[in-house]
Amino acid sequence: MNGTTALSPWLPTAPCTPGHCAAHPESGHRRRSAEADPAGAVRAVGRLIAGLGTVILGLLLAPPAGLLPAATRLTLVRYWMRAVVRAFGVHVRYEGAAAPAGGPLLVVANHVSWLDIPLIAAVLPGRTVAKSEVRRWPVLGTLAALGGTLFIDREGIMALPGTVRTMAGVLAGGGRVVVFPEGSTWCGRERGRFRPAAFQAALDAGCAVQPVRIDYRPTDAAAYVGADPLGSSLWRVVSIRRLTAVVRLGEPLPGALYPDRRALAAAAQRAVASDSANLPSLSVHQRSRSRSASASSARTPA
Numbered sequence: 143m144n145g146t147t148a149l150s151p152w153l154p155t156a157p158c159t160p161g162h163c164a165a166h167p168e169s170g171h172r173r174r175s176a177e178a179d180p181a182g183a184v185r186a187v188g189r190l191i192a193g194l195g196t197v198i199l200g201l202l203l204a205p206p207a208g209l210l211p212a213a214t215r216l217t218l219v220r221y222w223m224r225a226v227v228r229a230f231g232v233h234v235r236y237e238g239a240a241a242p243a244g245g246p247l248l249v250v251a252n253h254v255s256w257l258d259i260p261l262i263a264a265v266l267p268g269r270t271v272a273k274s275e276v277r278r279w280p281v282l283g284t285l286a287a288l289g290g291t292l293f294i295d296r297e298g299i300m301a302l303p304g305t306v307r308t309m310a311g312v313l314a315g316g317g318r319v320v321v322f323p324e325g326s327t328w329c330g331r332e333r334g335r336f337r338p339a340a341f342q343a344a345l346d347a348g349c350a351v352q353p354v355r356i357d358y359r360p361t362d363a364a365a366y367v368g369a370d371p372l373g374s375s376l377w378r379v380v381s382i383r384r385l386t387a388v389v390r391l392g393e394p395l396p397g398a399l400y401p402d403r404r405a406l407a408a409a410a411q412r413a414v415a416s417d418s419a420n421l422p423s424l425s426v427h428q429r430s431r432s433r434s435a436s437a438s439s440a441r442t443p444a
Contacts, residue, residue, distance in 0.1 A: 156328045158367035163329035164378065182381065185231075189380035193230035200226070216243075216267050223264035227387070231380055232257065238391030240266050241352050246313040247394070248344040250410050251354035253322035254330045255364040256375065258356050259286075261389050266352065268318030271309065271340070279372065292319070306343050313347035323407060329365040330358055333415060338407040344397045351406060353392035353413035358385065392416070 200222045207218055227234055241247050249266050251258060259270055269290040277283045277293050286293075292312075294305045309319050323341070324334035344351050358364035363382040366375045379385060392413040400406040 156324070156326050156334055156367065158327065158329040158365065160368050160370040160374070163331070163367050164362055164365045164370055164375070182383070186377065186381040189229065189231040190376065193226060193376075193380065196222075196226045196229040219267040220264050223260040223267070226260050227257065227264065230257075230376075231382075231385060233384060233386045234261065234264070234389065235386065236265055236389045236391065238393075240391050241350060241394045244316075246316050246347055246349035247318045247352050248309075248313060248340065248347075248349060248397075249318060249320040249352045249354060250323050250336070250340070250414070251320070251356055252330075252333050252414050253324050253327045254356060254358060254361075255327065255366040255379075256372070257358075257364055257366075257379065257387065258322065259320075261356060261387055262320055262354060265389065265391070266318065266320065266354070268320045269312055270320040271305070271322075302339055306339055306346075309340065309343035310346040313343055313349050319343065323410070327365070327367050329367055330361040333411075336407040336411040336414075338403040341397075341403040341406040341410070345400075345403055345406065348397060350394040350396050351410050352394050353410045355390040355392065355414045355416075357388045357390075359388075360385070 207215055210218070224234070247266070247268070249262060249268055251262060259272075262268075263270075269292055270286070271292045271294060272286060274293045276286050276291065279286070292305070292308060294302075309321075312319050319340075321340040323336035323338075325337050326334065328334050341351065360382065363378055363385050364387070366372075395406065395409055395413065397406060400409060
């Protein structure tokens, strides 16, 4: 569900693994202390119950909410996603301004965790592009399907043009599409190259691109990489005493200003990485790039 042992050569890969990234020693001592603290365990269980309960409550209310006007539904989605993230114990800070509502928009962001999706939906709800395996995830898969997720087959490169056409159709109809162009999750200390395919949809639809940067502190608590089980990631998130997410909304990039999808993808990547000087100077990947591709993360396609 979280990765494969024989990835297709065209798929994006990252050197991030749970052992090197999600359990990085910079916060291992804090995590061990929390696990040995009964009060910390009670707090973690409470957060887990609250988070899953908030998700399930939203699922139960989804059918009647579908009868409401579109603008009202989007407002409810934003409040619901904020409630979900907060229930899991995540403190969130948004910086910058989102593009005006009411028009087509391709939202692109770096990819660190499953938390990225509700964080973006809390401010820029739209149809997220995700791998088909997500549909089979317990609870969260149903949530994704109800949210209009565009599921694609990562193993089928021949399906990619059709996916781009579907995205362009949503955008041309005035909708919003959210995609993670790195194609897989990275731990946050280092990022992958933005794949250009999704940006063709923005060019075809004549819409702008909204770059979004997501940072977590501590980074390793949120990282959902490699073959990390979803349950382990959930427990790591609720167990940390304080997990903070900073979501930076960059200036929208008018697609018409760029000659092709590669130029637009490069501009979006520069916008997302514009404050990379604030990252730690020594990346975990400078010590582990020899890891095999089979251990790489394989999350969300682009």
